[in-house]
Amino acid sequence: MGDNFVPTAADMTRFLPELILTVIGTLIMVLEPLTREENKSRLGVIALAGLVAAMWGSAVAAADPGTAFNQMLIVDGFGTFFRFLCIGVGILTVLASFAYLNREHANSGEYYALILYSIAGQCVMVTANELIMLFIGLEISSIASYVLAGYLRDDKRNNESALKYFLLGSFATAFLLYGIAWIYGGTGTTNLTEIHRVLTNRDIAPLAGIVGTSAALMFVGFAFKVAAAPFQIWAPDVYQGAPAPVAAFLSAGPKAAAFAIFLRVYLTAFDTIADRWQPIVVVSALATMIVGNFAALQQSNIKRLLAYSSIAHAGYVMCAIAAHSQIGTQAVMFYMVSYAFMNVGAFAAVTHFARQGERYVNTEDLAGLGVRQPATAALLTVFLLSLIGVPLTGGFFGKFYVFKAALDANLVWLTILGLLNSAVAAYYYLRIIVVMYFKEPGDSTANLQPPAMGIQAVLWGSAAATLVLGIFPSWVLDYAGRSANLVK
Amino acid sequence: MPSAVPVSWYLILSAILFGLGVAGFLFRRNIITVFMSIELMLNAVNLSLVAFSYQHNQTDGHIFSFFVMVVAAAEAAVGLAIILTVFKNRSTLAIDDVSSLKN
Numbered sequence: 220m221g222d223n224f225v226p227t228a229a230d231m232t233r234f235l236p237e238l239i240l241t242v243i244g245t246l247i248m249v250l251e252p253l254t255r256e257e258n259k260s261r262l263g264v265i266a267l268a269g270l271v272a273a274m275w276g277s278a279v280a281a282a283d284p285g286t287a288f289n290q291m292l293i294v295d296g297f298g299t300f301f302r303f304l305c306i307g308v309g310i311l312t313v314l315a316s317f318a319y320l321n322r323e324h325a326n327s328g329e330y331y332a333l334i335l336y337s338i339a340g341q342c343v344m345v346t347a348n349e350l351i352m353l354f355i356g357l358e359i360s361s362i363a364s365y366v367l368a369g370y371l372r373d374d375k376r377n378n379e380s381a382l383k384y385f386l387l388g389s390f391a392t393a394f395l396l397y398g399i400a401w402i403y404g405g406t407g408t409t410n411l412t413e414i415h416r417v418l419t420n421r422d423i424a425p426l427a428g429i430v431g432t433s434a435a436l437m438f439v440g441f442a443f444k445v446a447a448a449p450f451q452i453w454a455p456d457v458y459q460g461a462p463a464p465v466a467a468f469l470s471a472g473p474k475a476a477a478f479a480i481f482l483r484v485y486l487t488a489f490d491t492i493a494d495r496w497q498p499i500v501v502v503s504a505l506a507t508m509i510v511g512n513f514a515a516l517q518q519s520n521i522k523r524l525l526a527y528s529s530i531a532h533a534g535y536v537m538c539a540i541a542a543h544s545q546i547g548t549q550a551v552m553f554y555m556v557s558y559a560f561m562n563v564g565a566f567a568a569v570t571h572f573a574r575q576g577e578r579y580v581n582t583e584d585l586a587g588l589g590v591r592q593p594a595t596a597a598l599l600t601v602f603l604l605s606l607i608g609v610p611l612t613g614g615f616f617g618k619f620y621v622f623k624a625a626l627d628a629n630l631v632w633l634t635i636l637g638l639l640n641s642a643v644a645a646y647y648y649l650r651i652i653v654v655m656y657f658k659e660p661g662d663s664t665a666n667l668q669p670p671a672m673g674i675q676a677v678l679w680g681s682a683a684a685t686l687v688l689g690i691f692p693s694w695v696l697d698y699a700g701r702s703a704n705l706v707k
Numbered sequence: 708m709p710s711a712v713p714v715s716w717y718l719i720l721s722a723i724l725f726g727l728g729v730a731g732f733l734f735r736r737n738i739i740t741v742f743m744s745i746e747l748m749l750n751a752v753n754l755s756l757v758a759f760s761y762q763h764n765q766t767d768g769h770i771f772s773f774f775v776m777v778v779a780a781a782e783a784a785v786g787l788a789i790i791l792t793v794f795k796n797r798s799t800l801a802i803d804d805v806s807s808l809k810n
Binding site: 351362373385 | 710718723725738741742745747748749751752754755756758759760762763765767768770771774775778781782786788789790792793796805806807808809
């Protein structure tokens, strides 16, 4: 511990993205009552500018890597990678939200401010080098997300989504905290590097029972946050009930950040007991894939289907975590990027055709989209093919690296069952494509307006990114590989 | 200073409180009671943190428990607001009645 508690200039530089996000978020809250009703979407433009500035801030912070605020935060390649990812998801979400909020007559500054705060929390999470910091980041992100999930407060579905997200999210946080308390009790520190040092030193290492209990309790917390079995029950209700752009955000941003802290804690602090947590992660990965895919087969609501699909994808990512290797970490990082683009893209398409009050959210409502709006249908097809894992899309290389990492770690059965699972998954994604192109156009697509500008931007941008990731995976993969080496 | 009560007793009490919180969360059917169970769990964690902190002769755990309280307060503010909107739209606080989602 340093004696000087005054933050240095270097500390502030390393904390730049969070600073920018909170300042711009607060600015939006101040401007909100001063803005006329019809000009509210300008606040969204400010939010976009803030997110771009935060991107720049992350790049500035990354130029001078190291720890900040007495080892509370660590700006390394890994953290910077996830900062970029979470901020990128934010940009896509804000772009997709303009049309949605106008349509629901719910345009207001809070929405954009909450997104910025949530992302600030995620940026703290992914660079946290300390369990206290990690907890605070997680809560900043979560509390903002609870409100976002119930944003339309007169909509019963939104209420229910927010309530379930809030109750189960807080329940999970309590488990995580109890785990933190136990590891603090065992080691006398909350710094990840220090915990690792204490656990590797036989003379001062605490009882195995204490470490194991703590790792198990924290696993419950993390599994809830990434929606891994057996703690995935909240995800379908929350994603189905939340506004479509918010569901896009929740399934990409907070989830990526949760995976980042999961990796960081288990590969630094709990690295020495890897042989004991590995089997648990393997079982959970397997259960997550199976539950997600088989439940998705029976869904007719497309938001709920995408929620179950996101559970299945969390299962694939868990395979790479179970590999417990640098290649595994690299695979998780690549997967989260490609997943963010394809999933946000798919949810943006849902936002577009759901229309006011989200009336059209069933798979059958897509009938004839291929004829009526060929471009939108083609872009949605790209996302769905990528979710299946068809070559030339980002999803293919994501799955490829995840299963390669699992194979390298001799998890042969997990890999085989994972591949069988992705075959099952192909069925429900292909069914959507079949409905779009081969069903007679019905009333649901009859008076569909062309997608709004913001949604167009998200659709085209995400589709381009998905294809680029599928054709030149090394652009992101090499960067991930260089950043996957966590400081122990 | 001789300690009258051994630290392990605090930890056992904390585990019991946490267990009660979990049980309340799982078996109670009123949203407010479920929310109170979560608060009970957080307070159980605080008790553990303070006990461990005392055992290590450090202040870190004490400070951490302040952070937990601050976050619990923020969570309560948002949580009660969410519960209020649910009550306004449904006029019920029974958790089983809040299940309109699914197919």
